[in-house]
Amino acid sequence: xxxxxxxxxxxxxxxxxxxxxxxxxxxxxxxxxxxxxxxxxxxxxxxxxxxxxxxxxxxxxxxxxxxxxxxxxxxxxxxxxxxxxxxxxxxxxxxxxxxxxxxxxxxxxxxxxxxxxxxxxxxxxxxxxxxxxxxxxxxxxxxxxxxxxxxxxxxxxxxxxxxx
Numbered sequence: 814x815x816x817x818x819x820x821x822x823x824x825x826x827x828x829x830x831x832x833x834x835x836x837x838x839x840x841x842x843x844x845x846x847x848x849x850x851x852x853x854x855x856x857x858x859x860x861x862x863x864x865x866x867x868x869x870x871x872x873x874x875x876x877x878x879x880x881x882x883x884x885x886x887x888x889x890x891x892x893x894x895x896x897x898x899x900x901x902x903x904x905x906x907x908x909x910x911x912x913x914x915x916x917x918x919x920x921x922x923x924x925x926x927x928x929x930x931x932x933x934x935x936x937x938x939x940x941x942x943x944x945x946x947x948x949x950x951x952x953x954x955x956x957x958x959x960x961x962x963x964x965x966x967x968x969x970x971x972x973x974x975x976x977x
Contacts, residue, residue, distance in 0.1 A: 865918035
């Protein structure tokens with residue numbers, strides 16, 4: 814056990830930390846509430862569908878989709894099951910390597926993304942992009958990239974391999 818005194822946050826650092834924590838809690842909740850109300854999907858479900866829609870063949874290995882969605886394979890598997898029951902995606906063994914499973918966006922899933930995307934983008938623009946100057950959202954991207962680099966490549970493991 815370390816007897817070294819922690820490096821406590823000063824007042825400005827604490828204000829920054831608390832403002833960011835509040836935003837990190839409220840922004841996904843606001844996006845989720847909007848998507849649930851307007852489209853009947855959760856923010857996370859939309860992320861999964863959108864991730865597949867960005868692929869030219871509308872398919873991705875589950876492990877790649879988990880990384881894109883910043884989630885565990887277990888969470889993605891549960892979500893994929895729900896999306897399969899709605900006919901928006903299906904899972905199949907990867908024909909190039911049977912150790913992997915592919916998630917494939919169906920035509921109905923594509924239509925769901927196409928119908929949902931305009932409203933979602935408008936809400937992202939309202940809550941984030943339009944609330945900032947161009948310089949600020951460029952800074953936010955750079956800050957986000959630096960923090961993500963500090964966290965590392967594991968989508969669901971932070972410092973000391975603690976679950977996110």
